[in-house]
Amino acid sequence: xxxxxxxxIPKALFVVLVLITALFTLLPFLFxxxxxxxxxxxxxxxxxxxxxxxxxxxxxIRVFNMPGFSFPRASFNSLFLAVATTLVQxxxxxxxxxxxxxxxxxxxxxxxxxxxxxxxxxxxxTMVPNYIILRLLGLLDTYTGLILPALANAFGVFLMRQAMxxxxxxxxxxxxxxxxxxxxxFFVILLPMVSPTLFTLILxxxxxxxxxxxxxLIVLTSTDRQTLQVVLGNMNSMxxxxxxxxxxxxxxxxxxILIVYLLSKRRVDSGIALGGLK
Amino acid sequence: xxxxNARTRRAATAVFLAPSLIGVVVFCLVPIGMSMFYSFHxxxxxxxxxxxxxxxxxxxxxSGREFPQVLLHTLTYLGLYLPLIxxxxxxxxxxxxxxxxxxxxxxxxxxxxxxxxxxxxxxVWTWVLSGRYGLMNQALAAIGITGPAWLNSRAWAMPGIVMxxxxxxxxxxxxxxxxxxxxxxxxxxxAASIDGAGGVRRFVSITLPLLSPTxxxxxxxxxxxxxxxxxxxxxxTDGGPGGATTVFLERxxxxxxxxxxxxxxxxxxxxxxxxxxxFTLIQFRAQKKWVNYDA
Numbered sequence: 001x002x003x004x005x006x007x008x009i010p011k012a013l014f015v016v017l018v019l020i021t022a023l024f025t026l027l028p029f030l031f032x033x034x035x036x037x038x039x040x041x042x043x044x045x046x047x048x049x050x051x052x053x054x055x056x057x058x059x060x061i062r063v064f065n066m067p068g069f070s071f072p073r074a075s076f077n078s079l080f081l082a083v084a085t086t087l088v089q090x091x092x093x094x095x096x097x098x099x100x101x102x103x104x105x106x107x108x109x110x111x112x113x114x115x116x117x118x119x120x121x122x123x124x125x126t127m128v129p130n131y132i133i134l135r136l137l138g139l140l141d142t143y144t145g146l147i148l149p150a151l152a153n154a155f156g157v158f159l160m161r162q163a164m165x166x167x168x169x170x171x172x173x174x175x176x177x178x179x180x181x182x183x184x185x186f187f188v189i190l191l192p193m194v195s196p197t198l199f200t201l202i203l204x205x206x207x208x209x210x211x212x213x214x215x216x217l218i219v220l221t222s223t224d225r226q227t228l229q230v231v232l233g234n235m236n237s238m239x240x241x242x243x244x245x246x247x248x249x250x251x252x253x254x255x256x257i258l259i260v261y262l263l264s265k266r267r268v269d270s271g272i273a274l275g276g277l278k
Numbered sequence: 279x280x281x282x283n284a285r286t287r288r289a290a291t292a293v294f295l296a297p298s299l300i301g302v303v304v305f306c307l308v309p310i311g312m313s314m315f316y317s318f319h320x321x322x323x324x325x326x327x328x329x330x331x332x333x334x335x336x337x338x339x340x341s342g343r344e345f346p347q348v349l350l351h352t353l354t355y356l357g358l359y360l361p362l363i364x365x366x367x368x369x370x371x372x373x374x375x376x377x378x379x380x381x382x383x384x385x386x387x388x389x390x391x392x393x394x395x396x397x398x399x400x401x402v403w404t405w406v407l408s409g410r411y412g413l414m415n416q417a418l419a420a421i422g423i424t425g426p427a428w429l430n431s432r433a434w435a436m437p438g439i440v441m442x443x444x445x446x447x448x449x450x451x452x453x454x455x456x457x458x459x460x461x462x463x464x465x466x467x468x469a470a471s472i473d474g475a476g477g478v479r480r481f482v483s484i485t486l487p488l489l490s491p492t493x494x495x496x497x498x499x500x501x502x503x504x505x506x507x508x509x510x511x512x513x514x515t516d517g518g519p520g521g522a523t524t525v526f527l528e529r530x531x532x533x534x535x536x537x538x539x540x541x542x543x544x545x546x547x548x549x550x551x552x553x554x555x556x557f558t559l560i561q562f563r564a565q566k567k568w569v570n571y572d573a
Contacts, residue, residue: 031413044411096298102279124547129309151301169279211395229397250398
């Protein structure tokens with residue numbers, strides 16, 4: 001083999017590798033999309049017809065007309081809960097982080113250590129008692145009950161505290177010398193200065209809430225309060241043999257978060273570099 | 279930070295810390311105590327009865343016939359998932375570390391499964407893995423392999439779940455590996471090349487050792503998450519077929535929220551916690567053997 005050809009082999013191999021991994025990632029999505037525009041018979045073909053012969057919106061129409069569940073309602077619930085949870089989670093974390101970064105009090109190291117320790121307790125252990133606490137407080141099947149545990153967010157506190165440590169005290173001190181209150185300088189001076197980390201935390205919180213399944217499944221029992229993920233999970237057992245309906249539901253569940261991701265892609269990437277969460 | 283007024287300072291500290299601290303106490307610290315308490319009791323939430331059992335929840339679980347199965351299935355998941363996720367995320371990161379046209383788009387493609395919810399991923403993959411018409415078996419048929427009825431097969435259900443998890447998680451861990459790859463000093467590779475080291479040699483002697491802290495982190499994280507595999511199992515197989523994919527969290531969920539045996543569920547979750555703890559400690563012990571913190 002001539003030497004120049006030999007040199008091309010690793011490159012060709014690389015291209016093949018890229019194609020295989022890209023296809024493995026993409027094909028399930030395309031399979032989903034293609035199936036969602038087919039009828040009940042058309043989804044069961046060998047070989048797969050990637051472009052439906054007679055494209056139909058039947059799957060989507062059935063998703064919107066499910067007996068017992070309202071998909072639009074569930075979408076609204078998910079959106080509302082994601083926004084509210086994000087707000088509660090991010091705001092409380094930023095406020096606590098401010099104390100740990102800028103207002104040390106006696107014994108704050110121990111409290112902060114306690115926060116870090118809670119990060120090691122798996123959610124599994126606290127899930128059952130949290131359910132019982134909500135039951136005692138009469139908050140089962142309420143949005144308040146679903147959202148409240150988001151206050152316990154040691155990771156967010158840690159992330160924001162690390163960012164706030166890099167901001168010099170003098171910015172805040174001079175703002176207050178100029179007559180700004182502590183609260184005002186927190187919101188107007190400090191938060192904008194840590195906005196990259198803040199934005200990362202907001203995205204992680206939003207995506208986490210939008211995609212969460214187990215907690216809403218346990219807490220929300222009324223069908224009109226359920227979230228998109230729970231409804232899709234329920235559909236999975238109801239529509240076992242109507243995959244086109246399921247795939248339409250999956251498309252509609254993925255699409256909003258995909259749009260959010262694509263709009264904020266750069267920041268998501270940098271967030272991962274910060275050592276982010278799923 | 280300096281504040282002239284001590285009272286303002288105290289008030290601000292209290293106001294700012296309160297929401298988060300109350301949250302941590304009420305939804306994290308108190309629950310830990312409650313969970314321990316319940317694990318020593320027979321607590322039926324529906325009947326509202328609570329009887330002290332001592333350690334009998336634990337002995338009942340550990341000596342029962344179910345536990346070895348649950349442990350086996352969970353460890354099977356972990357045993358398949360862990361080495362493969364290391365390989366796939368390393369592979370993806372190595373791809374993304376090269377510069378070529380379309381890299382940004384490929385990065386977005388790789389990350390899309392990560393932002394997909396577990397429910398949607400599980401629903402899609404249930405269809406991908408369906409016996410006759412699913413994507414997987416049609417792809418296998420194209421290269422002359424007759425695929426199994428994945429999720430309906432006792433032997434292949436767990437590998438099917440693992441495959442789904444690899445599809446969903448690789449993009450996430452790849453970005454962590456990629457960040458570590460980018461931090462490797464290119465001068466090291468140049469020096470090695472001058473000394474005559476080939477591509478494989480450079481990978482084994484430079485890349486892998488310098489990646490080892492990140493790989494260690496991936497192992498630790500994935501053991502912790504892997505032992506808590508749940509959503510995929512619940513939606514794709516619900517522990518089936520015939521109990522072939524029962525795992526810890528699925529059991530805990532069902533004891534707690536299908537049977538309302540809160541004591542049993544709590545004991546189970548502490549057993550899981552102990553297992554996670556042991557695994558994690560072992561890894562921190564073993565890291566001296568393979569993790570390189572020099573450079």
